[in-house]
Amino acid sequence: MAVSWLHRLAGLTPVPVFPALGMGGDVVLRRLAQATNIELVGSPRHASVLLVAGGVQPDLLEALRRVHDQLPWPSSSLWFRCEPLPELEDATRIDDIEALPGALAAIHRELLLQRRGSSPRLLPDNPPNPWEGLGDDGHGGEGMMGGVPYGRPMAMNMHDDIRDGLTLDSLTFRIGPFFPAFPPGMSAEVTVQGDLVQSWTTQSLPHLVALDPVFHDARQRSVPIARLELARVRYHLHRLFHGLRLAGWESAALHVLHLAMRLTSDSRADALRRRLERYGFFYLAALDGGVLEVEQARRVGGPASRAAGLDDDLRSEDANYQRLGFSPVFHNAGDTRARWQQILAEIEQSLQLAKQAAREDLHTQNSVAIETPRGPWSDERCPTDASRLLDEIIPGLEWDSALATIASLDIAALSDWPLVEDKPLTRSEERSS
């Protein structure tokens, strides 16, 4: 069949990719955000390729099938460091991150030039509940609120409203583990009334977070403080990148990513701070919610606890950090805004430390207990999963401040394996890609 000029033209568009992130998959987000011919989209309806990145646990496969089926045709999937589902016979797997943008583009072009068929649907074409022709009015039940018209029951009044006492209907749904605004792997059962979250139950935990190998080395031996601090800055910048993307601020997110990519001990974060402050990130965005009590903050650890007024930082116990004049920075409010301000302040502090340490060539002294960007880490104390905390703090927040709160909290447990971070792009490579 001849391919129409429309399809040819469509093949030239940047590839709209919906990323479904498995274990360790978030690395592709940062790579693809800098690729010139990829557009990362937030809904599978807007995508032509489903990119499954990183290992997906067996209990999340059903959810993955659901997302897979929600891409409108023509669509296909690409599996990055992940074994394709057995049903998808001609699915492509790829492990080299540098080849990823090219592979995505190739799939998209083949799809539109009709050299590759769309992925088959994985789930049977059945409504959630049988309904047609059942019941009094043919909607599967009796009465005005009964039945399952079109396969689903009607929304009902289930919960008293927790904000202003005017009780109307509530919606209960399970969201995640591939919801792009959530930490990868996390899913929750949520009840909302209007756009206010009434109840929140975390169901599957976010994927373990891997740290830069230098932190693992630091537990074994003495490492250069400059390297350690730069790795810390990079970690925080990556988190800020996700937070800013969620705030609908792509240009600032890319600014952060560029900073992270070209990080040296001479880097400065002044321009970043100016940008965040001048364009009103701290005043305009939904940063008012998610206040952590001291006890809750201690459970999360790391910058989140320091944002709630604890000056708990293992670096102050290291002799060489003391030589550098280190003292922990902290904020008191404990809300989302304070957490981002804390992250920004720690980025600046770490850059300062890195610069000084590089000049004096200082190494860490203490390898028993180190402060990772995720929190204190020693044999007794390891950052554990804190996503159950969300069940306590999210109810009562509006949807936007709920999601902003989740983005600002680093709640995943620490992985035993270091991050397989790929080498940062050099300037010339980026030009050529």
Place this chain on the structure above:
Amino acid sequence: MILNEMVLPIIVVLAVLVGGAYSVAVMDRVIATRLGAPRAGNPWLSPLTRGAWLLVQQANVTEAPDGRAWRLAPALYLALAATGLALVPWSETLVATDLATSVVLWGSVEALATVVIFLHGWSANAPLALIGAYRYVALGLSYLLISMFVLIGVALPAESLQLTQVVMSQEGLWNVVRQPLGLPLFLVVGLGMTFWGPLNLADSTDLAGGTASEVSGPPRLVWDVARAAMLVAFSGIAASAFLGGWLGPWLSGPLWMVVKMLAVLAVLLWLGRVVPRVAPERCVTGMWVVLLPLAFVDLIWAGVAALWQ
């Protein structure tokens, strides 16, 4: 006579509708690239390739949508943008709809845009789209008063609600100088009407695309085009109300309009990319408690200036 009064204006309006939406897409991409977004390829071609892709993509349907309303909403939004554009005067005589109350009709376009955007999110029968729709109504009902105050401000010196009269009243001095608060306030309205950038409460990232989260294929194309066209219509009204419309030396009237509209568009698109999204509650409070009093001040300013002359 028919040629001059009807056919020509209709052709101009439809051409600007299509060409304007296209140039919005091109400009937005150029601005994004300037701000550091990695985009390859020809910016002139990219709106076309994207349009082609949406045309060949399947149009998604949800389980039990309000099908007709769902398909009607993008078309109606486009029609509202066209109505707005029809009110824009290109020269003293070249104007499609020169009503004595065209300023009020623009106010109606703003009010009805809220209805249409709500309908777009409501019809999908999906939780996230629904939240987007209701959020937008909070914004839509808040910017309306600001816009009306600001536009009444420009009607005072013109002693008329007719857009051509408003332009002619700026013969000596443009309203952007005479009523300095007016244009900045009106630009906020423009971002709100098209839920662009910081005021994108309807189709935001935390809702996976909000009202458009369930939309794919041709309906999404129409929605995107309508949104861009609305931005163009808005810039036309802003240019006429504050930047002296077709007035200006050397160039011909329509050409001046194009230049001024492009300037307004550039500012809007730039604002859309450099400011983070505003929280809905903060947005409503800010509009009523900060911007509305400012619009009052603008009106008083305009009133004093109009009597002074």
Place this chain on the structure above:
Amino acid sequence: MNHGILVDIAFLLLAVLAVVSGWRVFRTDSMVRASFFLLLSFIAVGAIMLLLAAEYLGVAMFFMMGVEMMVMALFMVMFMMNPAGLNPMVMVHQHRISMGAGVTAFLVLGLMALLTRFPNRPLPAGLEPVASLGHEMLGGSMLIFESAAVVLLATMIGVVVLSSHRGRYGAANEGSLPPGLAPGGDPAGKPKEDQDGGHEHHHHHHH
């Protein structure tokens, strides 16, 4: 180019639109559709007003009713069971009586319109409807205009008092809050009070 015939065609189309959409308001299951059918009816009437040279009122009808019907839809959805009409439903009573009353009203008013002879005094040439309305407001009908402000103020206050959940007798949600996490503590999920709020009275807002 004949003006009259075009106006006639437009009028007839709009009249049909106004009546049909007005009727559909009570014949649809979806509350949102009902509100927007009513809006359509208003828009058709507004357009007829435009044809009658009421340039201001016609256009004002669009924006007033655009907003009012949007709010109408919000409240309809808020307080009606099955707001989208997913299930078939009949929410009518005294159907026949109402039908009779409606038809009678139409017949009586229609006969009055047909049988009464109204003076034929069309708009004077060169009348500026908006300006004449403005002069009237600031001149002869000033009192009406100013009392409208007072009535609207009263409405605003009434609306706030009635709908806001903090009445004079304390929060209306007292007793409907979930129990505290600790005995005597704040209710679960209740957001923190902010410290620097300028209001001295107690409130449950989230900032």
Place this chain on the structure above:
Amino acid sequence: MVAMSTTIITITRQALLARKEVWMTLVTLLLLAAALIGIGLYGALSQQSFVMLMMGLELMLNGVMLAAVAFWALSGAGAPEGQLLTIIVMAVMAIEMAMGFALVVAVYRGKQADMTEALSELKQ
């Protein structure tokens, strides 16, 4: 039937010759207004819920406004009171709606409060 169509044709021909409206007259406008009022009355009487009843009222006021404008344009020689009357009807509509909905909220909230009180009494 034939007579009717002949009449329509005659009237339309007159319209074409006279270059003025023959269908949009005061009588037809008032008939349209009467139809809207009739439908509105039906709605207001037949609907069970208060909000739908308000819809009926609004439709009736729609008819009233149309009639007022028709009189103003075709029979009142453009007296400004005609327009003012329409605006006042609109204001009545707005006030009716705002107060109506505020009442609905208050009543709904009140019912709920009653229910919660009753529940807590039962517990004791």
Place this chain on the structure above:
Amino acid sequence: MELLTLFIILLFALGAGWLVQWLPQRHSSMPTYPQRAPFLGGGSPDTHAWNRYHVRYYPMTLLLIAFEMEMMFMYPWAVVYVEEGLKAVMEMGMFLAILSVGIVYAWREGVFKWQ
């Protein structure tokens, strides 16, 4: 004449908007049920999304209706403002002052916050 032009433009835009949606998809079949389920990142809802939605800003909408009525009076006022001069200033000043009281009161009562 103006209205006819406007009508034609409206019709064009509406028709184009509808045709672009209808033409490419006129032969396509209904998507499968799993595809039609609302997107929730792999999750699923219990019920239909349409519900008695708790509009958190409802007092603001009622306030807006009352306040917007005032705009009805302001447009004709704007046209005769310069002609009437001081009288217009006085009357509208009074009118606006009365209504501003309403806004200030509403703000103090926290109407613009999410309820």
